[in-house]
Amino acid sequence: MRPALAEASIEELFVRSGALREGHFLLKSGRHSGRYLEKFLVLQYPSLTSEICRRMAAELSPYGPTLVVGPTTGGVLLSFEVARQLSGLHGREVRAIFAEPVTAGDGSPAGRALRRGWPLAGDERIVVVDDILTAGASLLETIDAIRAAGPEPLAACVIVDRSSEPVELGIPLHALGRIEIPSWAASDCELCRAGITLEKPGSGQPPR
Secondary structure, eight states: OOOOGGGSOHHHHHHHTTOEEEEEEEOTTSOEEEEEEOHHHHHTOHHHHHHHHHHHHHHHGGGOOSEEEEETTHHHHHHHHHHHHHHHHHTSOOEEEEEEEEEOTTSOEEEEEOOSOOOOOTTOOEEEEEEEESSOHHHHHHHHHHHHHSOOOOEEEEEEEOOSSOOOOSSOEEEEEEOOOOEEOGGGOHHHHTTOOOBBTTTTBOOO
16 A cells, blocks of 8 residues: 555655656756656645645744745646645745746856846845755855845755765755665666667657
8 A cells, every 4th residue: 555645755755746756868968867856747746746845845944934946847847746745834825936047148058047026135035946956056146146136045955865976055955855866987888788679858759
């Protein structure tokens, strides 16, 4: 029998939604892996997303947040639901906003920014949420966007930490779970040698 949502591990929540995939995958880094986390297969289910955000809110509640910020795209859903649950915990409205990618004048990526005219007071108590931590780029860009607007964020929380090395954010980092995802250089991939079809996650199709 499957455990109830509140008792299930983060890995179990990913498994029951089909979000922890087994196979042969080409990662963004160019490395190959036999496992892949597809976060949006979890976030499509309100019951699972609500349970994940309940846990995130519990981790972040001690900081007394007034604002939750997440990077697009997954962080938009997470920041909204975490803020809603924090509002219930603290008996006052907690806002939710998001940081989105921006480009330089030559069209090259230039990090993230808070672009929608949202007001940030100097005494705002800000926490950051994100889905999967690998190298921490989206979290770091979101934290930089907040600092550029004035306030200093207090803490961050992710659903899964799958980083291979410690990620230094300059603020406390909480993770609801850790899922090991071994990866290899293409030249060292046993799955390639076994002739298993290589998939490019997100496209639904093998890479050409």
